[in-house]
Amino acid sequence: MERMDQSAEAQLQVRFVTKQETYAVPDVPFSVPQNIDTSRLNKLLNELLRENAELLKPTEFDFLVLGQLLRVPLIEHLQEFNESIEATVEIEYVQRTPAPEPEDALLHDDWISGIQVADKWVLTGCYDQTINIWTTRGKHQVSAREHTNIVKAVCWLKQGDPSGGFVTVSHDLTGIIWKWEPSEEQPKPVTVLRGHERGIDAVGVSSNSERLATGGWDTYLKLWSASLDVEDCYEPFHKKIRGVQGKATIARTPLHTLKGHKESIVAIQWSESDTICTASMDHTLKLWDAELCGLRNEVVAEKAFLGASWSPLSRTIITCSADRHIRLYDPRSTEGSVCKTLFTSHTLWVSAVTWSQHNEHLFMSGSYDECVKLWDTRCPRAPLYDLSGHEGKVLCVDWSNPKHLVSGGTDNSVHIFKNRQFN
């Protein structure tokens, strides 16, 4: 009885707002108990929606208070931000990101070190020096062995278009540009990228698919032409070198070599048409100008980076380092710390991160603790979902196709999760 009285008297004025017109409710303040949580807010909101419009099925919402997702009772959330409970609290609600659904697991022969999805094709690079292409349905389409050492990273040349070819880089100091049509059995290596002195760890293709950048243990960032045309003659020269397996492939030399990193480059992404974002083990993030071939910006951190991803939607960089934290950097900010948010939930090193291509708040991460997590930047304390399934360290994740969240790891398998927002 007493408890009821208490809860009855501890009321808060809230107002619901949303940016999704279909779920709009009248802009009137409501009185809710202080310790209301997400599920009860959901119930309340669904009631309201039923009154206003004839929404048939109840929808799950997430609630944003003060720019952060509500995960604890409202009062605790407000207290955490030292916010007054006198004023009317504005609660923004968004449709909750549905939980990804495990779709398939693609079993390989060795560790998966690189993965990217284009349309329904999953391209993987493997420690057994092969590259494989699968459909998201789990059908193995292609397996090719051209590299002589472990393949470290793979990348489609055209986003979402498998016929545009792909590039793979390996610890055999070379990268290979491949040509492949979905109908073909075997991809054809177009050209070999020669120039690196040590293993290549990362590759990135520019948004217009004209150039690509590679970086690795020799600390150099090299820019290459991404053209599939062998006779494309804006390159200085071509060389004919006999491939290791006796196949004649044409070698291509880098357009530019950018020096600046002191240790190996672990992640490369073209942020805009002429900017390359690189992360390195020497604790720095560097933004390069691909046109002028110079350093544009630099972010120095405390830990060695293991991965990074730049989002064209939010224009920020999410990074993972040799510790259990994921850090969000805003390279544009000048004052204060460039590290904006710390996401901590993994228990071991986080090896890979990638932004969602459709939502500026979502990203996924894979870690050595055998876990893939889906995050919302507005909720730094806990991930939205844990995507379990791996039985070994996760080495690579990809979310290029908004429909599929894929990850590969040392358990030799690629796990595909379906994003239910897009089915």
Next chain:
Amino acid sequence: MPKERLKRKISGSEKQVEDVLEKQKEEDEDENLWNVVNDDEEDSSDSDGDIEESEEEFKIESDDENDEDHSNTDDEEEEEEEEEEDEEAETDDDEDLSEKTVGNGLRDESDVDGSDNDKISDSNIDNSKHNNDSTNQKKSKNTKKQGLKNKINENKNETKTVIEDEYADYDTSDEEDIRNTVGNIPMNWYDEYRHLGYDWDGNKILKPEGQDQLDAFLKRIDDPDFWRTVKDPQTGQEVKLTDEDVKLIRRIQGQKIPDETFDEYAPWIEWFTSEVMKTPIRKFPEHKRSFLPSKYEEKKVEKLARALKMGWIKTKEEQDKLRAKKEPQFYMLWQTDDQADEMRRIYKHIPAPKRHLPGHAESYNPPAEYLFDEKELKQWNKLKDSPWKRKLHFVPQKFDSLRKVPAYSRYIKERFLRCLDLYLCPRAIKMKLTIEPEALVPKLPSPRDLQPFPTVLSLEYVGHSDMIRTIDTDKTGQYLVSGSDDCTVKIWEINTGRCLKTIQTDAVIRSVKWCPNSSLSLILVASGNKVILLNPHVGDTLVCNKTDAVLKDAPTTDIIISERVRTTVEWREPEEDEYAKGYRAVLTHFKEVTQVTWHGRGDYFACVMPDGQNRSVLIGQVSKRRSQLPFSKPKGLVQCVLFHPSKPFLFVATQRHVRIYDLMKQMLVKKLLTNCKWISTMDIHPGGDNLLVATYDRKVLWFDLDLSTKPYQTLRLHGTAVRGVSFHKRYPLFASGSDDKSLIISHGMVYNDLMQNPLIVPLKRLQNHKSANDFGIFDVHFHPLQPWVFTSGADGTIKLYSN
């Protein structure tokens, strides 16, 4: 108000006087009037005799009598007669008056006979006014004696005195009888006008006819009273001072009490006596604070006393002394000569030594063991000539009771001796140095400030099936090589924990070392009694291929290898299958090799065979493919050798000592004394001036080679034998691993400043390995670039700790 009216009347009459100057009749009238007034007063004072009578009544009475004032002429005549009498009579009259006016308490009236002392008590403030009036009256009588000639003046004088007396009285100002109503203003304001002010009725008071100089002069000549004539500024009239006035002025001038009647020597009435009364004069008791000594005063006194003591303030004597001293000032060249002894006593007072307290022996009834037996007594007696040698200066005695204790015969003497001691023996303060043991421990910085350093287990490299004795990394921090008891060498990718290569050998791997020369891709592997030069074929293929090319053809040399070396080691080319595994050269030794190490340039390497007697250390050269035996004599059981990172020095650790040899001069430079039983391994700081030595007896010793041959610091952090110790190449870190499975990370900062000793702070203990066969951690190795550390354990795993 009757009185006001009265006054008005007076003033009005005065005006009359002024108008008709010579008319005596009117003057008489005036007198009459006065008498009337006086009568009034007298009557009223009569009535006042009855104290209970109300004032109102009195007023009514006086009113009535005022109405009748003109009729009372008889009384007036009587008065006149009295005036004719001499002074004696006057005194009588006064007496009469005083008798008449009951309550006349003013002393000036009583001075004549002093009979009014008893009337003081009767005096009444209300009455006093009337009394004054009566005195005025008396005065007026006196003036009448001056003669008729000056009647008018007299009259005025009278009025004046009335006015003055009014001032002197208690009356409030509204009752003042000021004929001129201008008030208390400077009268020169009216200098310009013909009038002096305004009377009660608002009429102008005209200035009297001005006298010219001649008149004044004549008057001075004629008038015998000219000297006592003054001008009243209020009225402009000339006023002749009475004798009383003159007397008063004289008294004031003579600085006497103006009032003649005042008794200066009146008997003293003691209100507060020195005698203690039974009841207090004041009702309330003394306040508590009057019994408490004032703290403020005490402080003040203390302050003053201190100031005096310190010589900040000086007593008068001292000041005089100083002043006297000041005259001829001569300065002492040596200040100590004339320093005051007093100050020394104040500052450095040395208390007399305390006497020993009496013990059991001094007791009148000491326990039996304190009593002398025969032998002791004999001994005591023997030392008669040198009593200071005796243990006790007396013979303990036993008495039944305190009563029976006789007087102590030596009391006076002992007191005297004590005094002599105090007087003659100089006392001095001995400075005692008290150092807390805590103060000697240096303040170590907090580990939080010394980051980064490895703190958490991040990766495990699993693959070996037996204990891993040794690990090493390549220069870029990409690969890790490990050698295990399962006779395999494994190459690992550091970042992912992937085993890239496994090379099977024939025997237990005791030591692996990656070539520090970045243009060579070589690993030295000590496997059994073989040392294998291994090309791992990872990383830069160009370097790998070049290394292969370099090592492909053995250089042919003319130098004949001595018999001693030939029996020690044999270089041979690898066989085909060995070559495929990566072997590039194989050195077969005559004894088991426990350790290999590279020289900083990557051409020379040293092998250690502890059982090799005088051939236990062997230095090989990759480029020439030959070996040397640097030492001809056995120095002991060699445990470990190291090359100095920059100088041509070789560190050789035997069981108990570390010897440093100069390889160029071929001589012993230094011998480090470890003071331990058995050295296990050592590592040198990249700067080359500091050496860490791990021992099997649980210690880690830090030698500062510039400092001394003894350890700069001994760290006893491990519970069991320490097997691995390592410096970080870049960060000021070192780590040690032991059989108790614990890895201890410490901060070891070496400063460029030669004056500053290295700072050693133990930071973290990490315990993740499992124990196997009582072994814990075998080898510790830092990542070449990151603040990460690898440990290899007996449990067959390698662990990576990162920050």
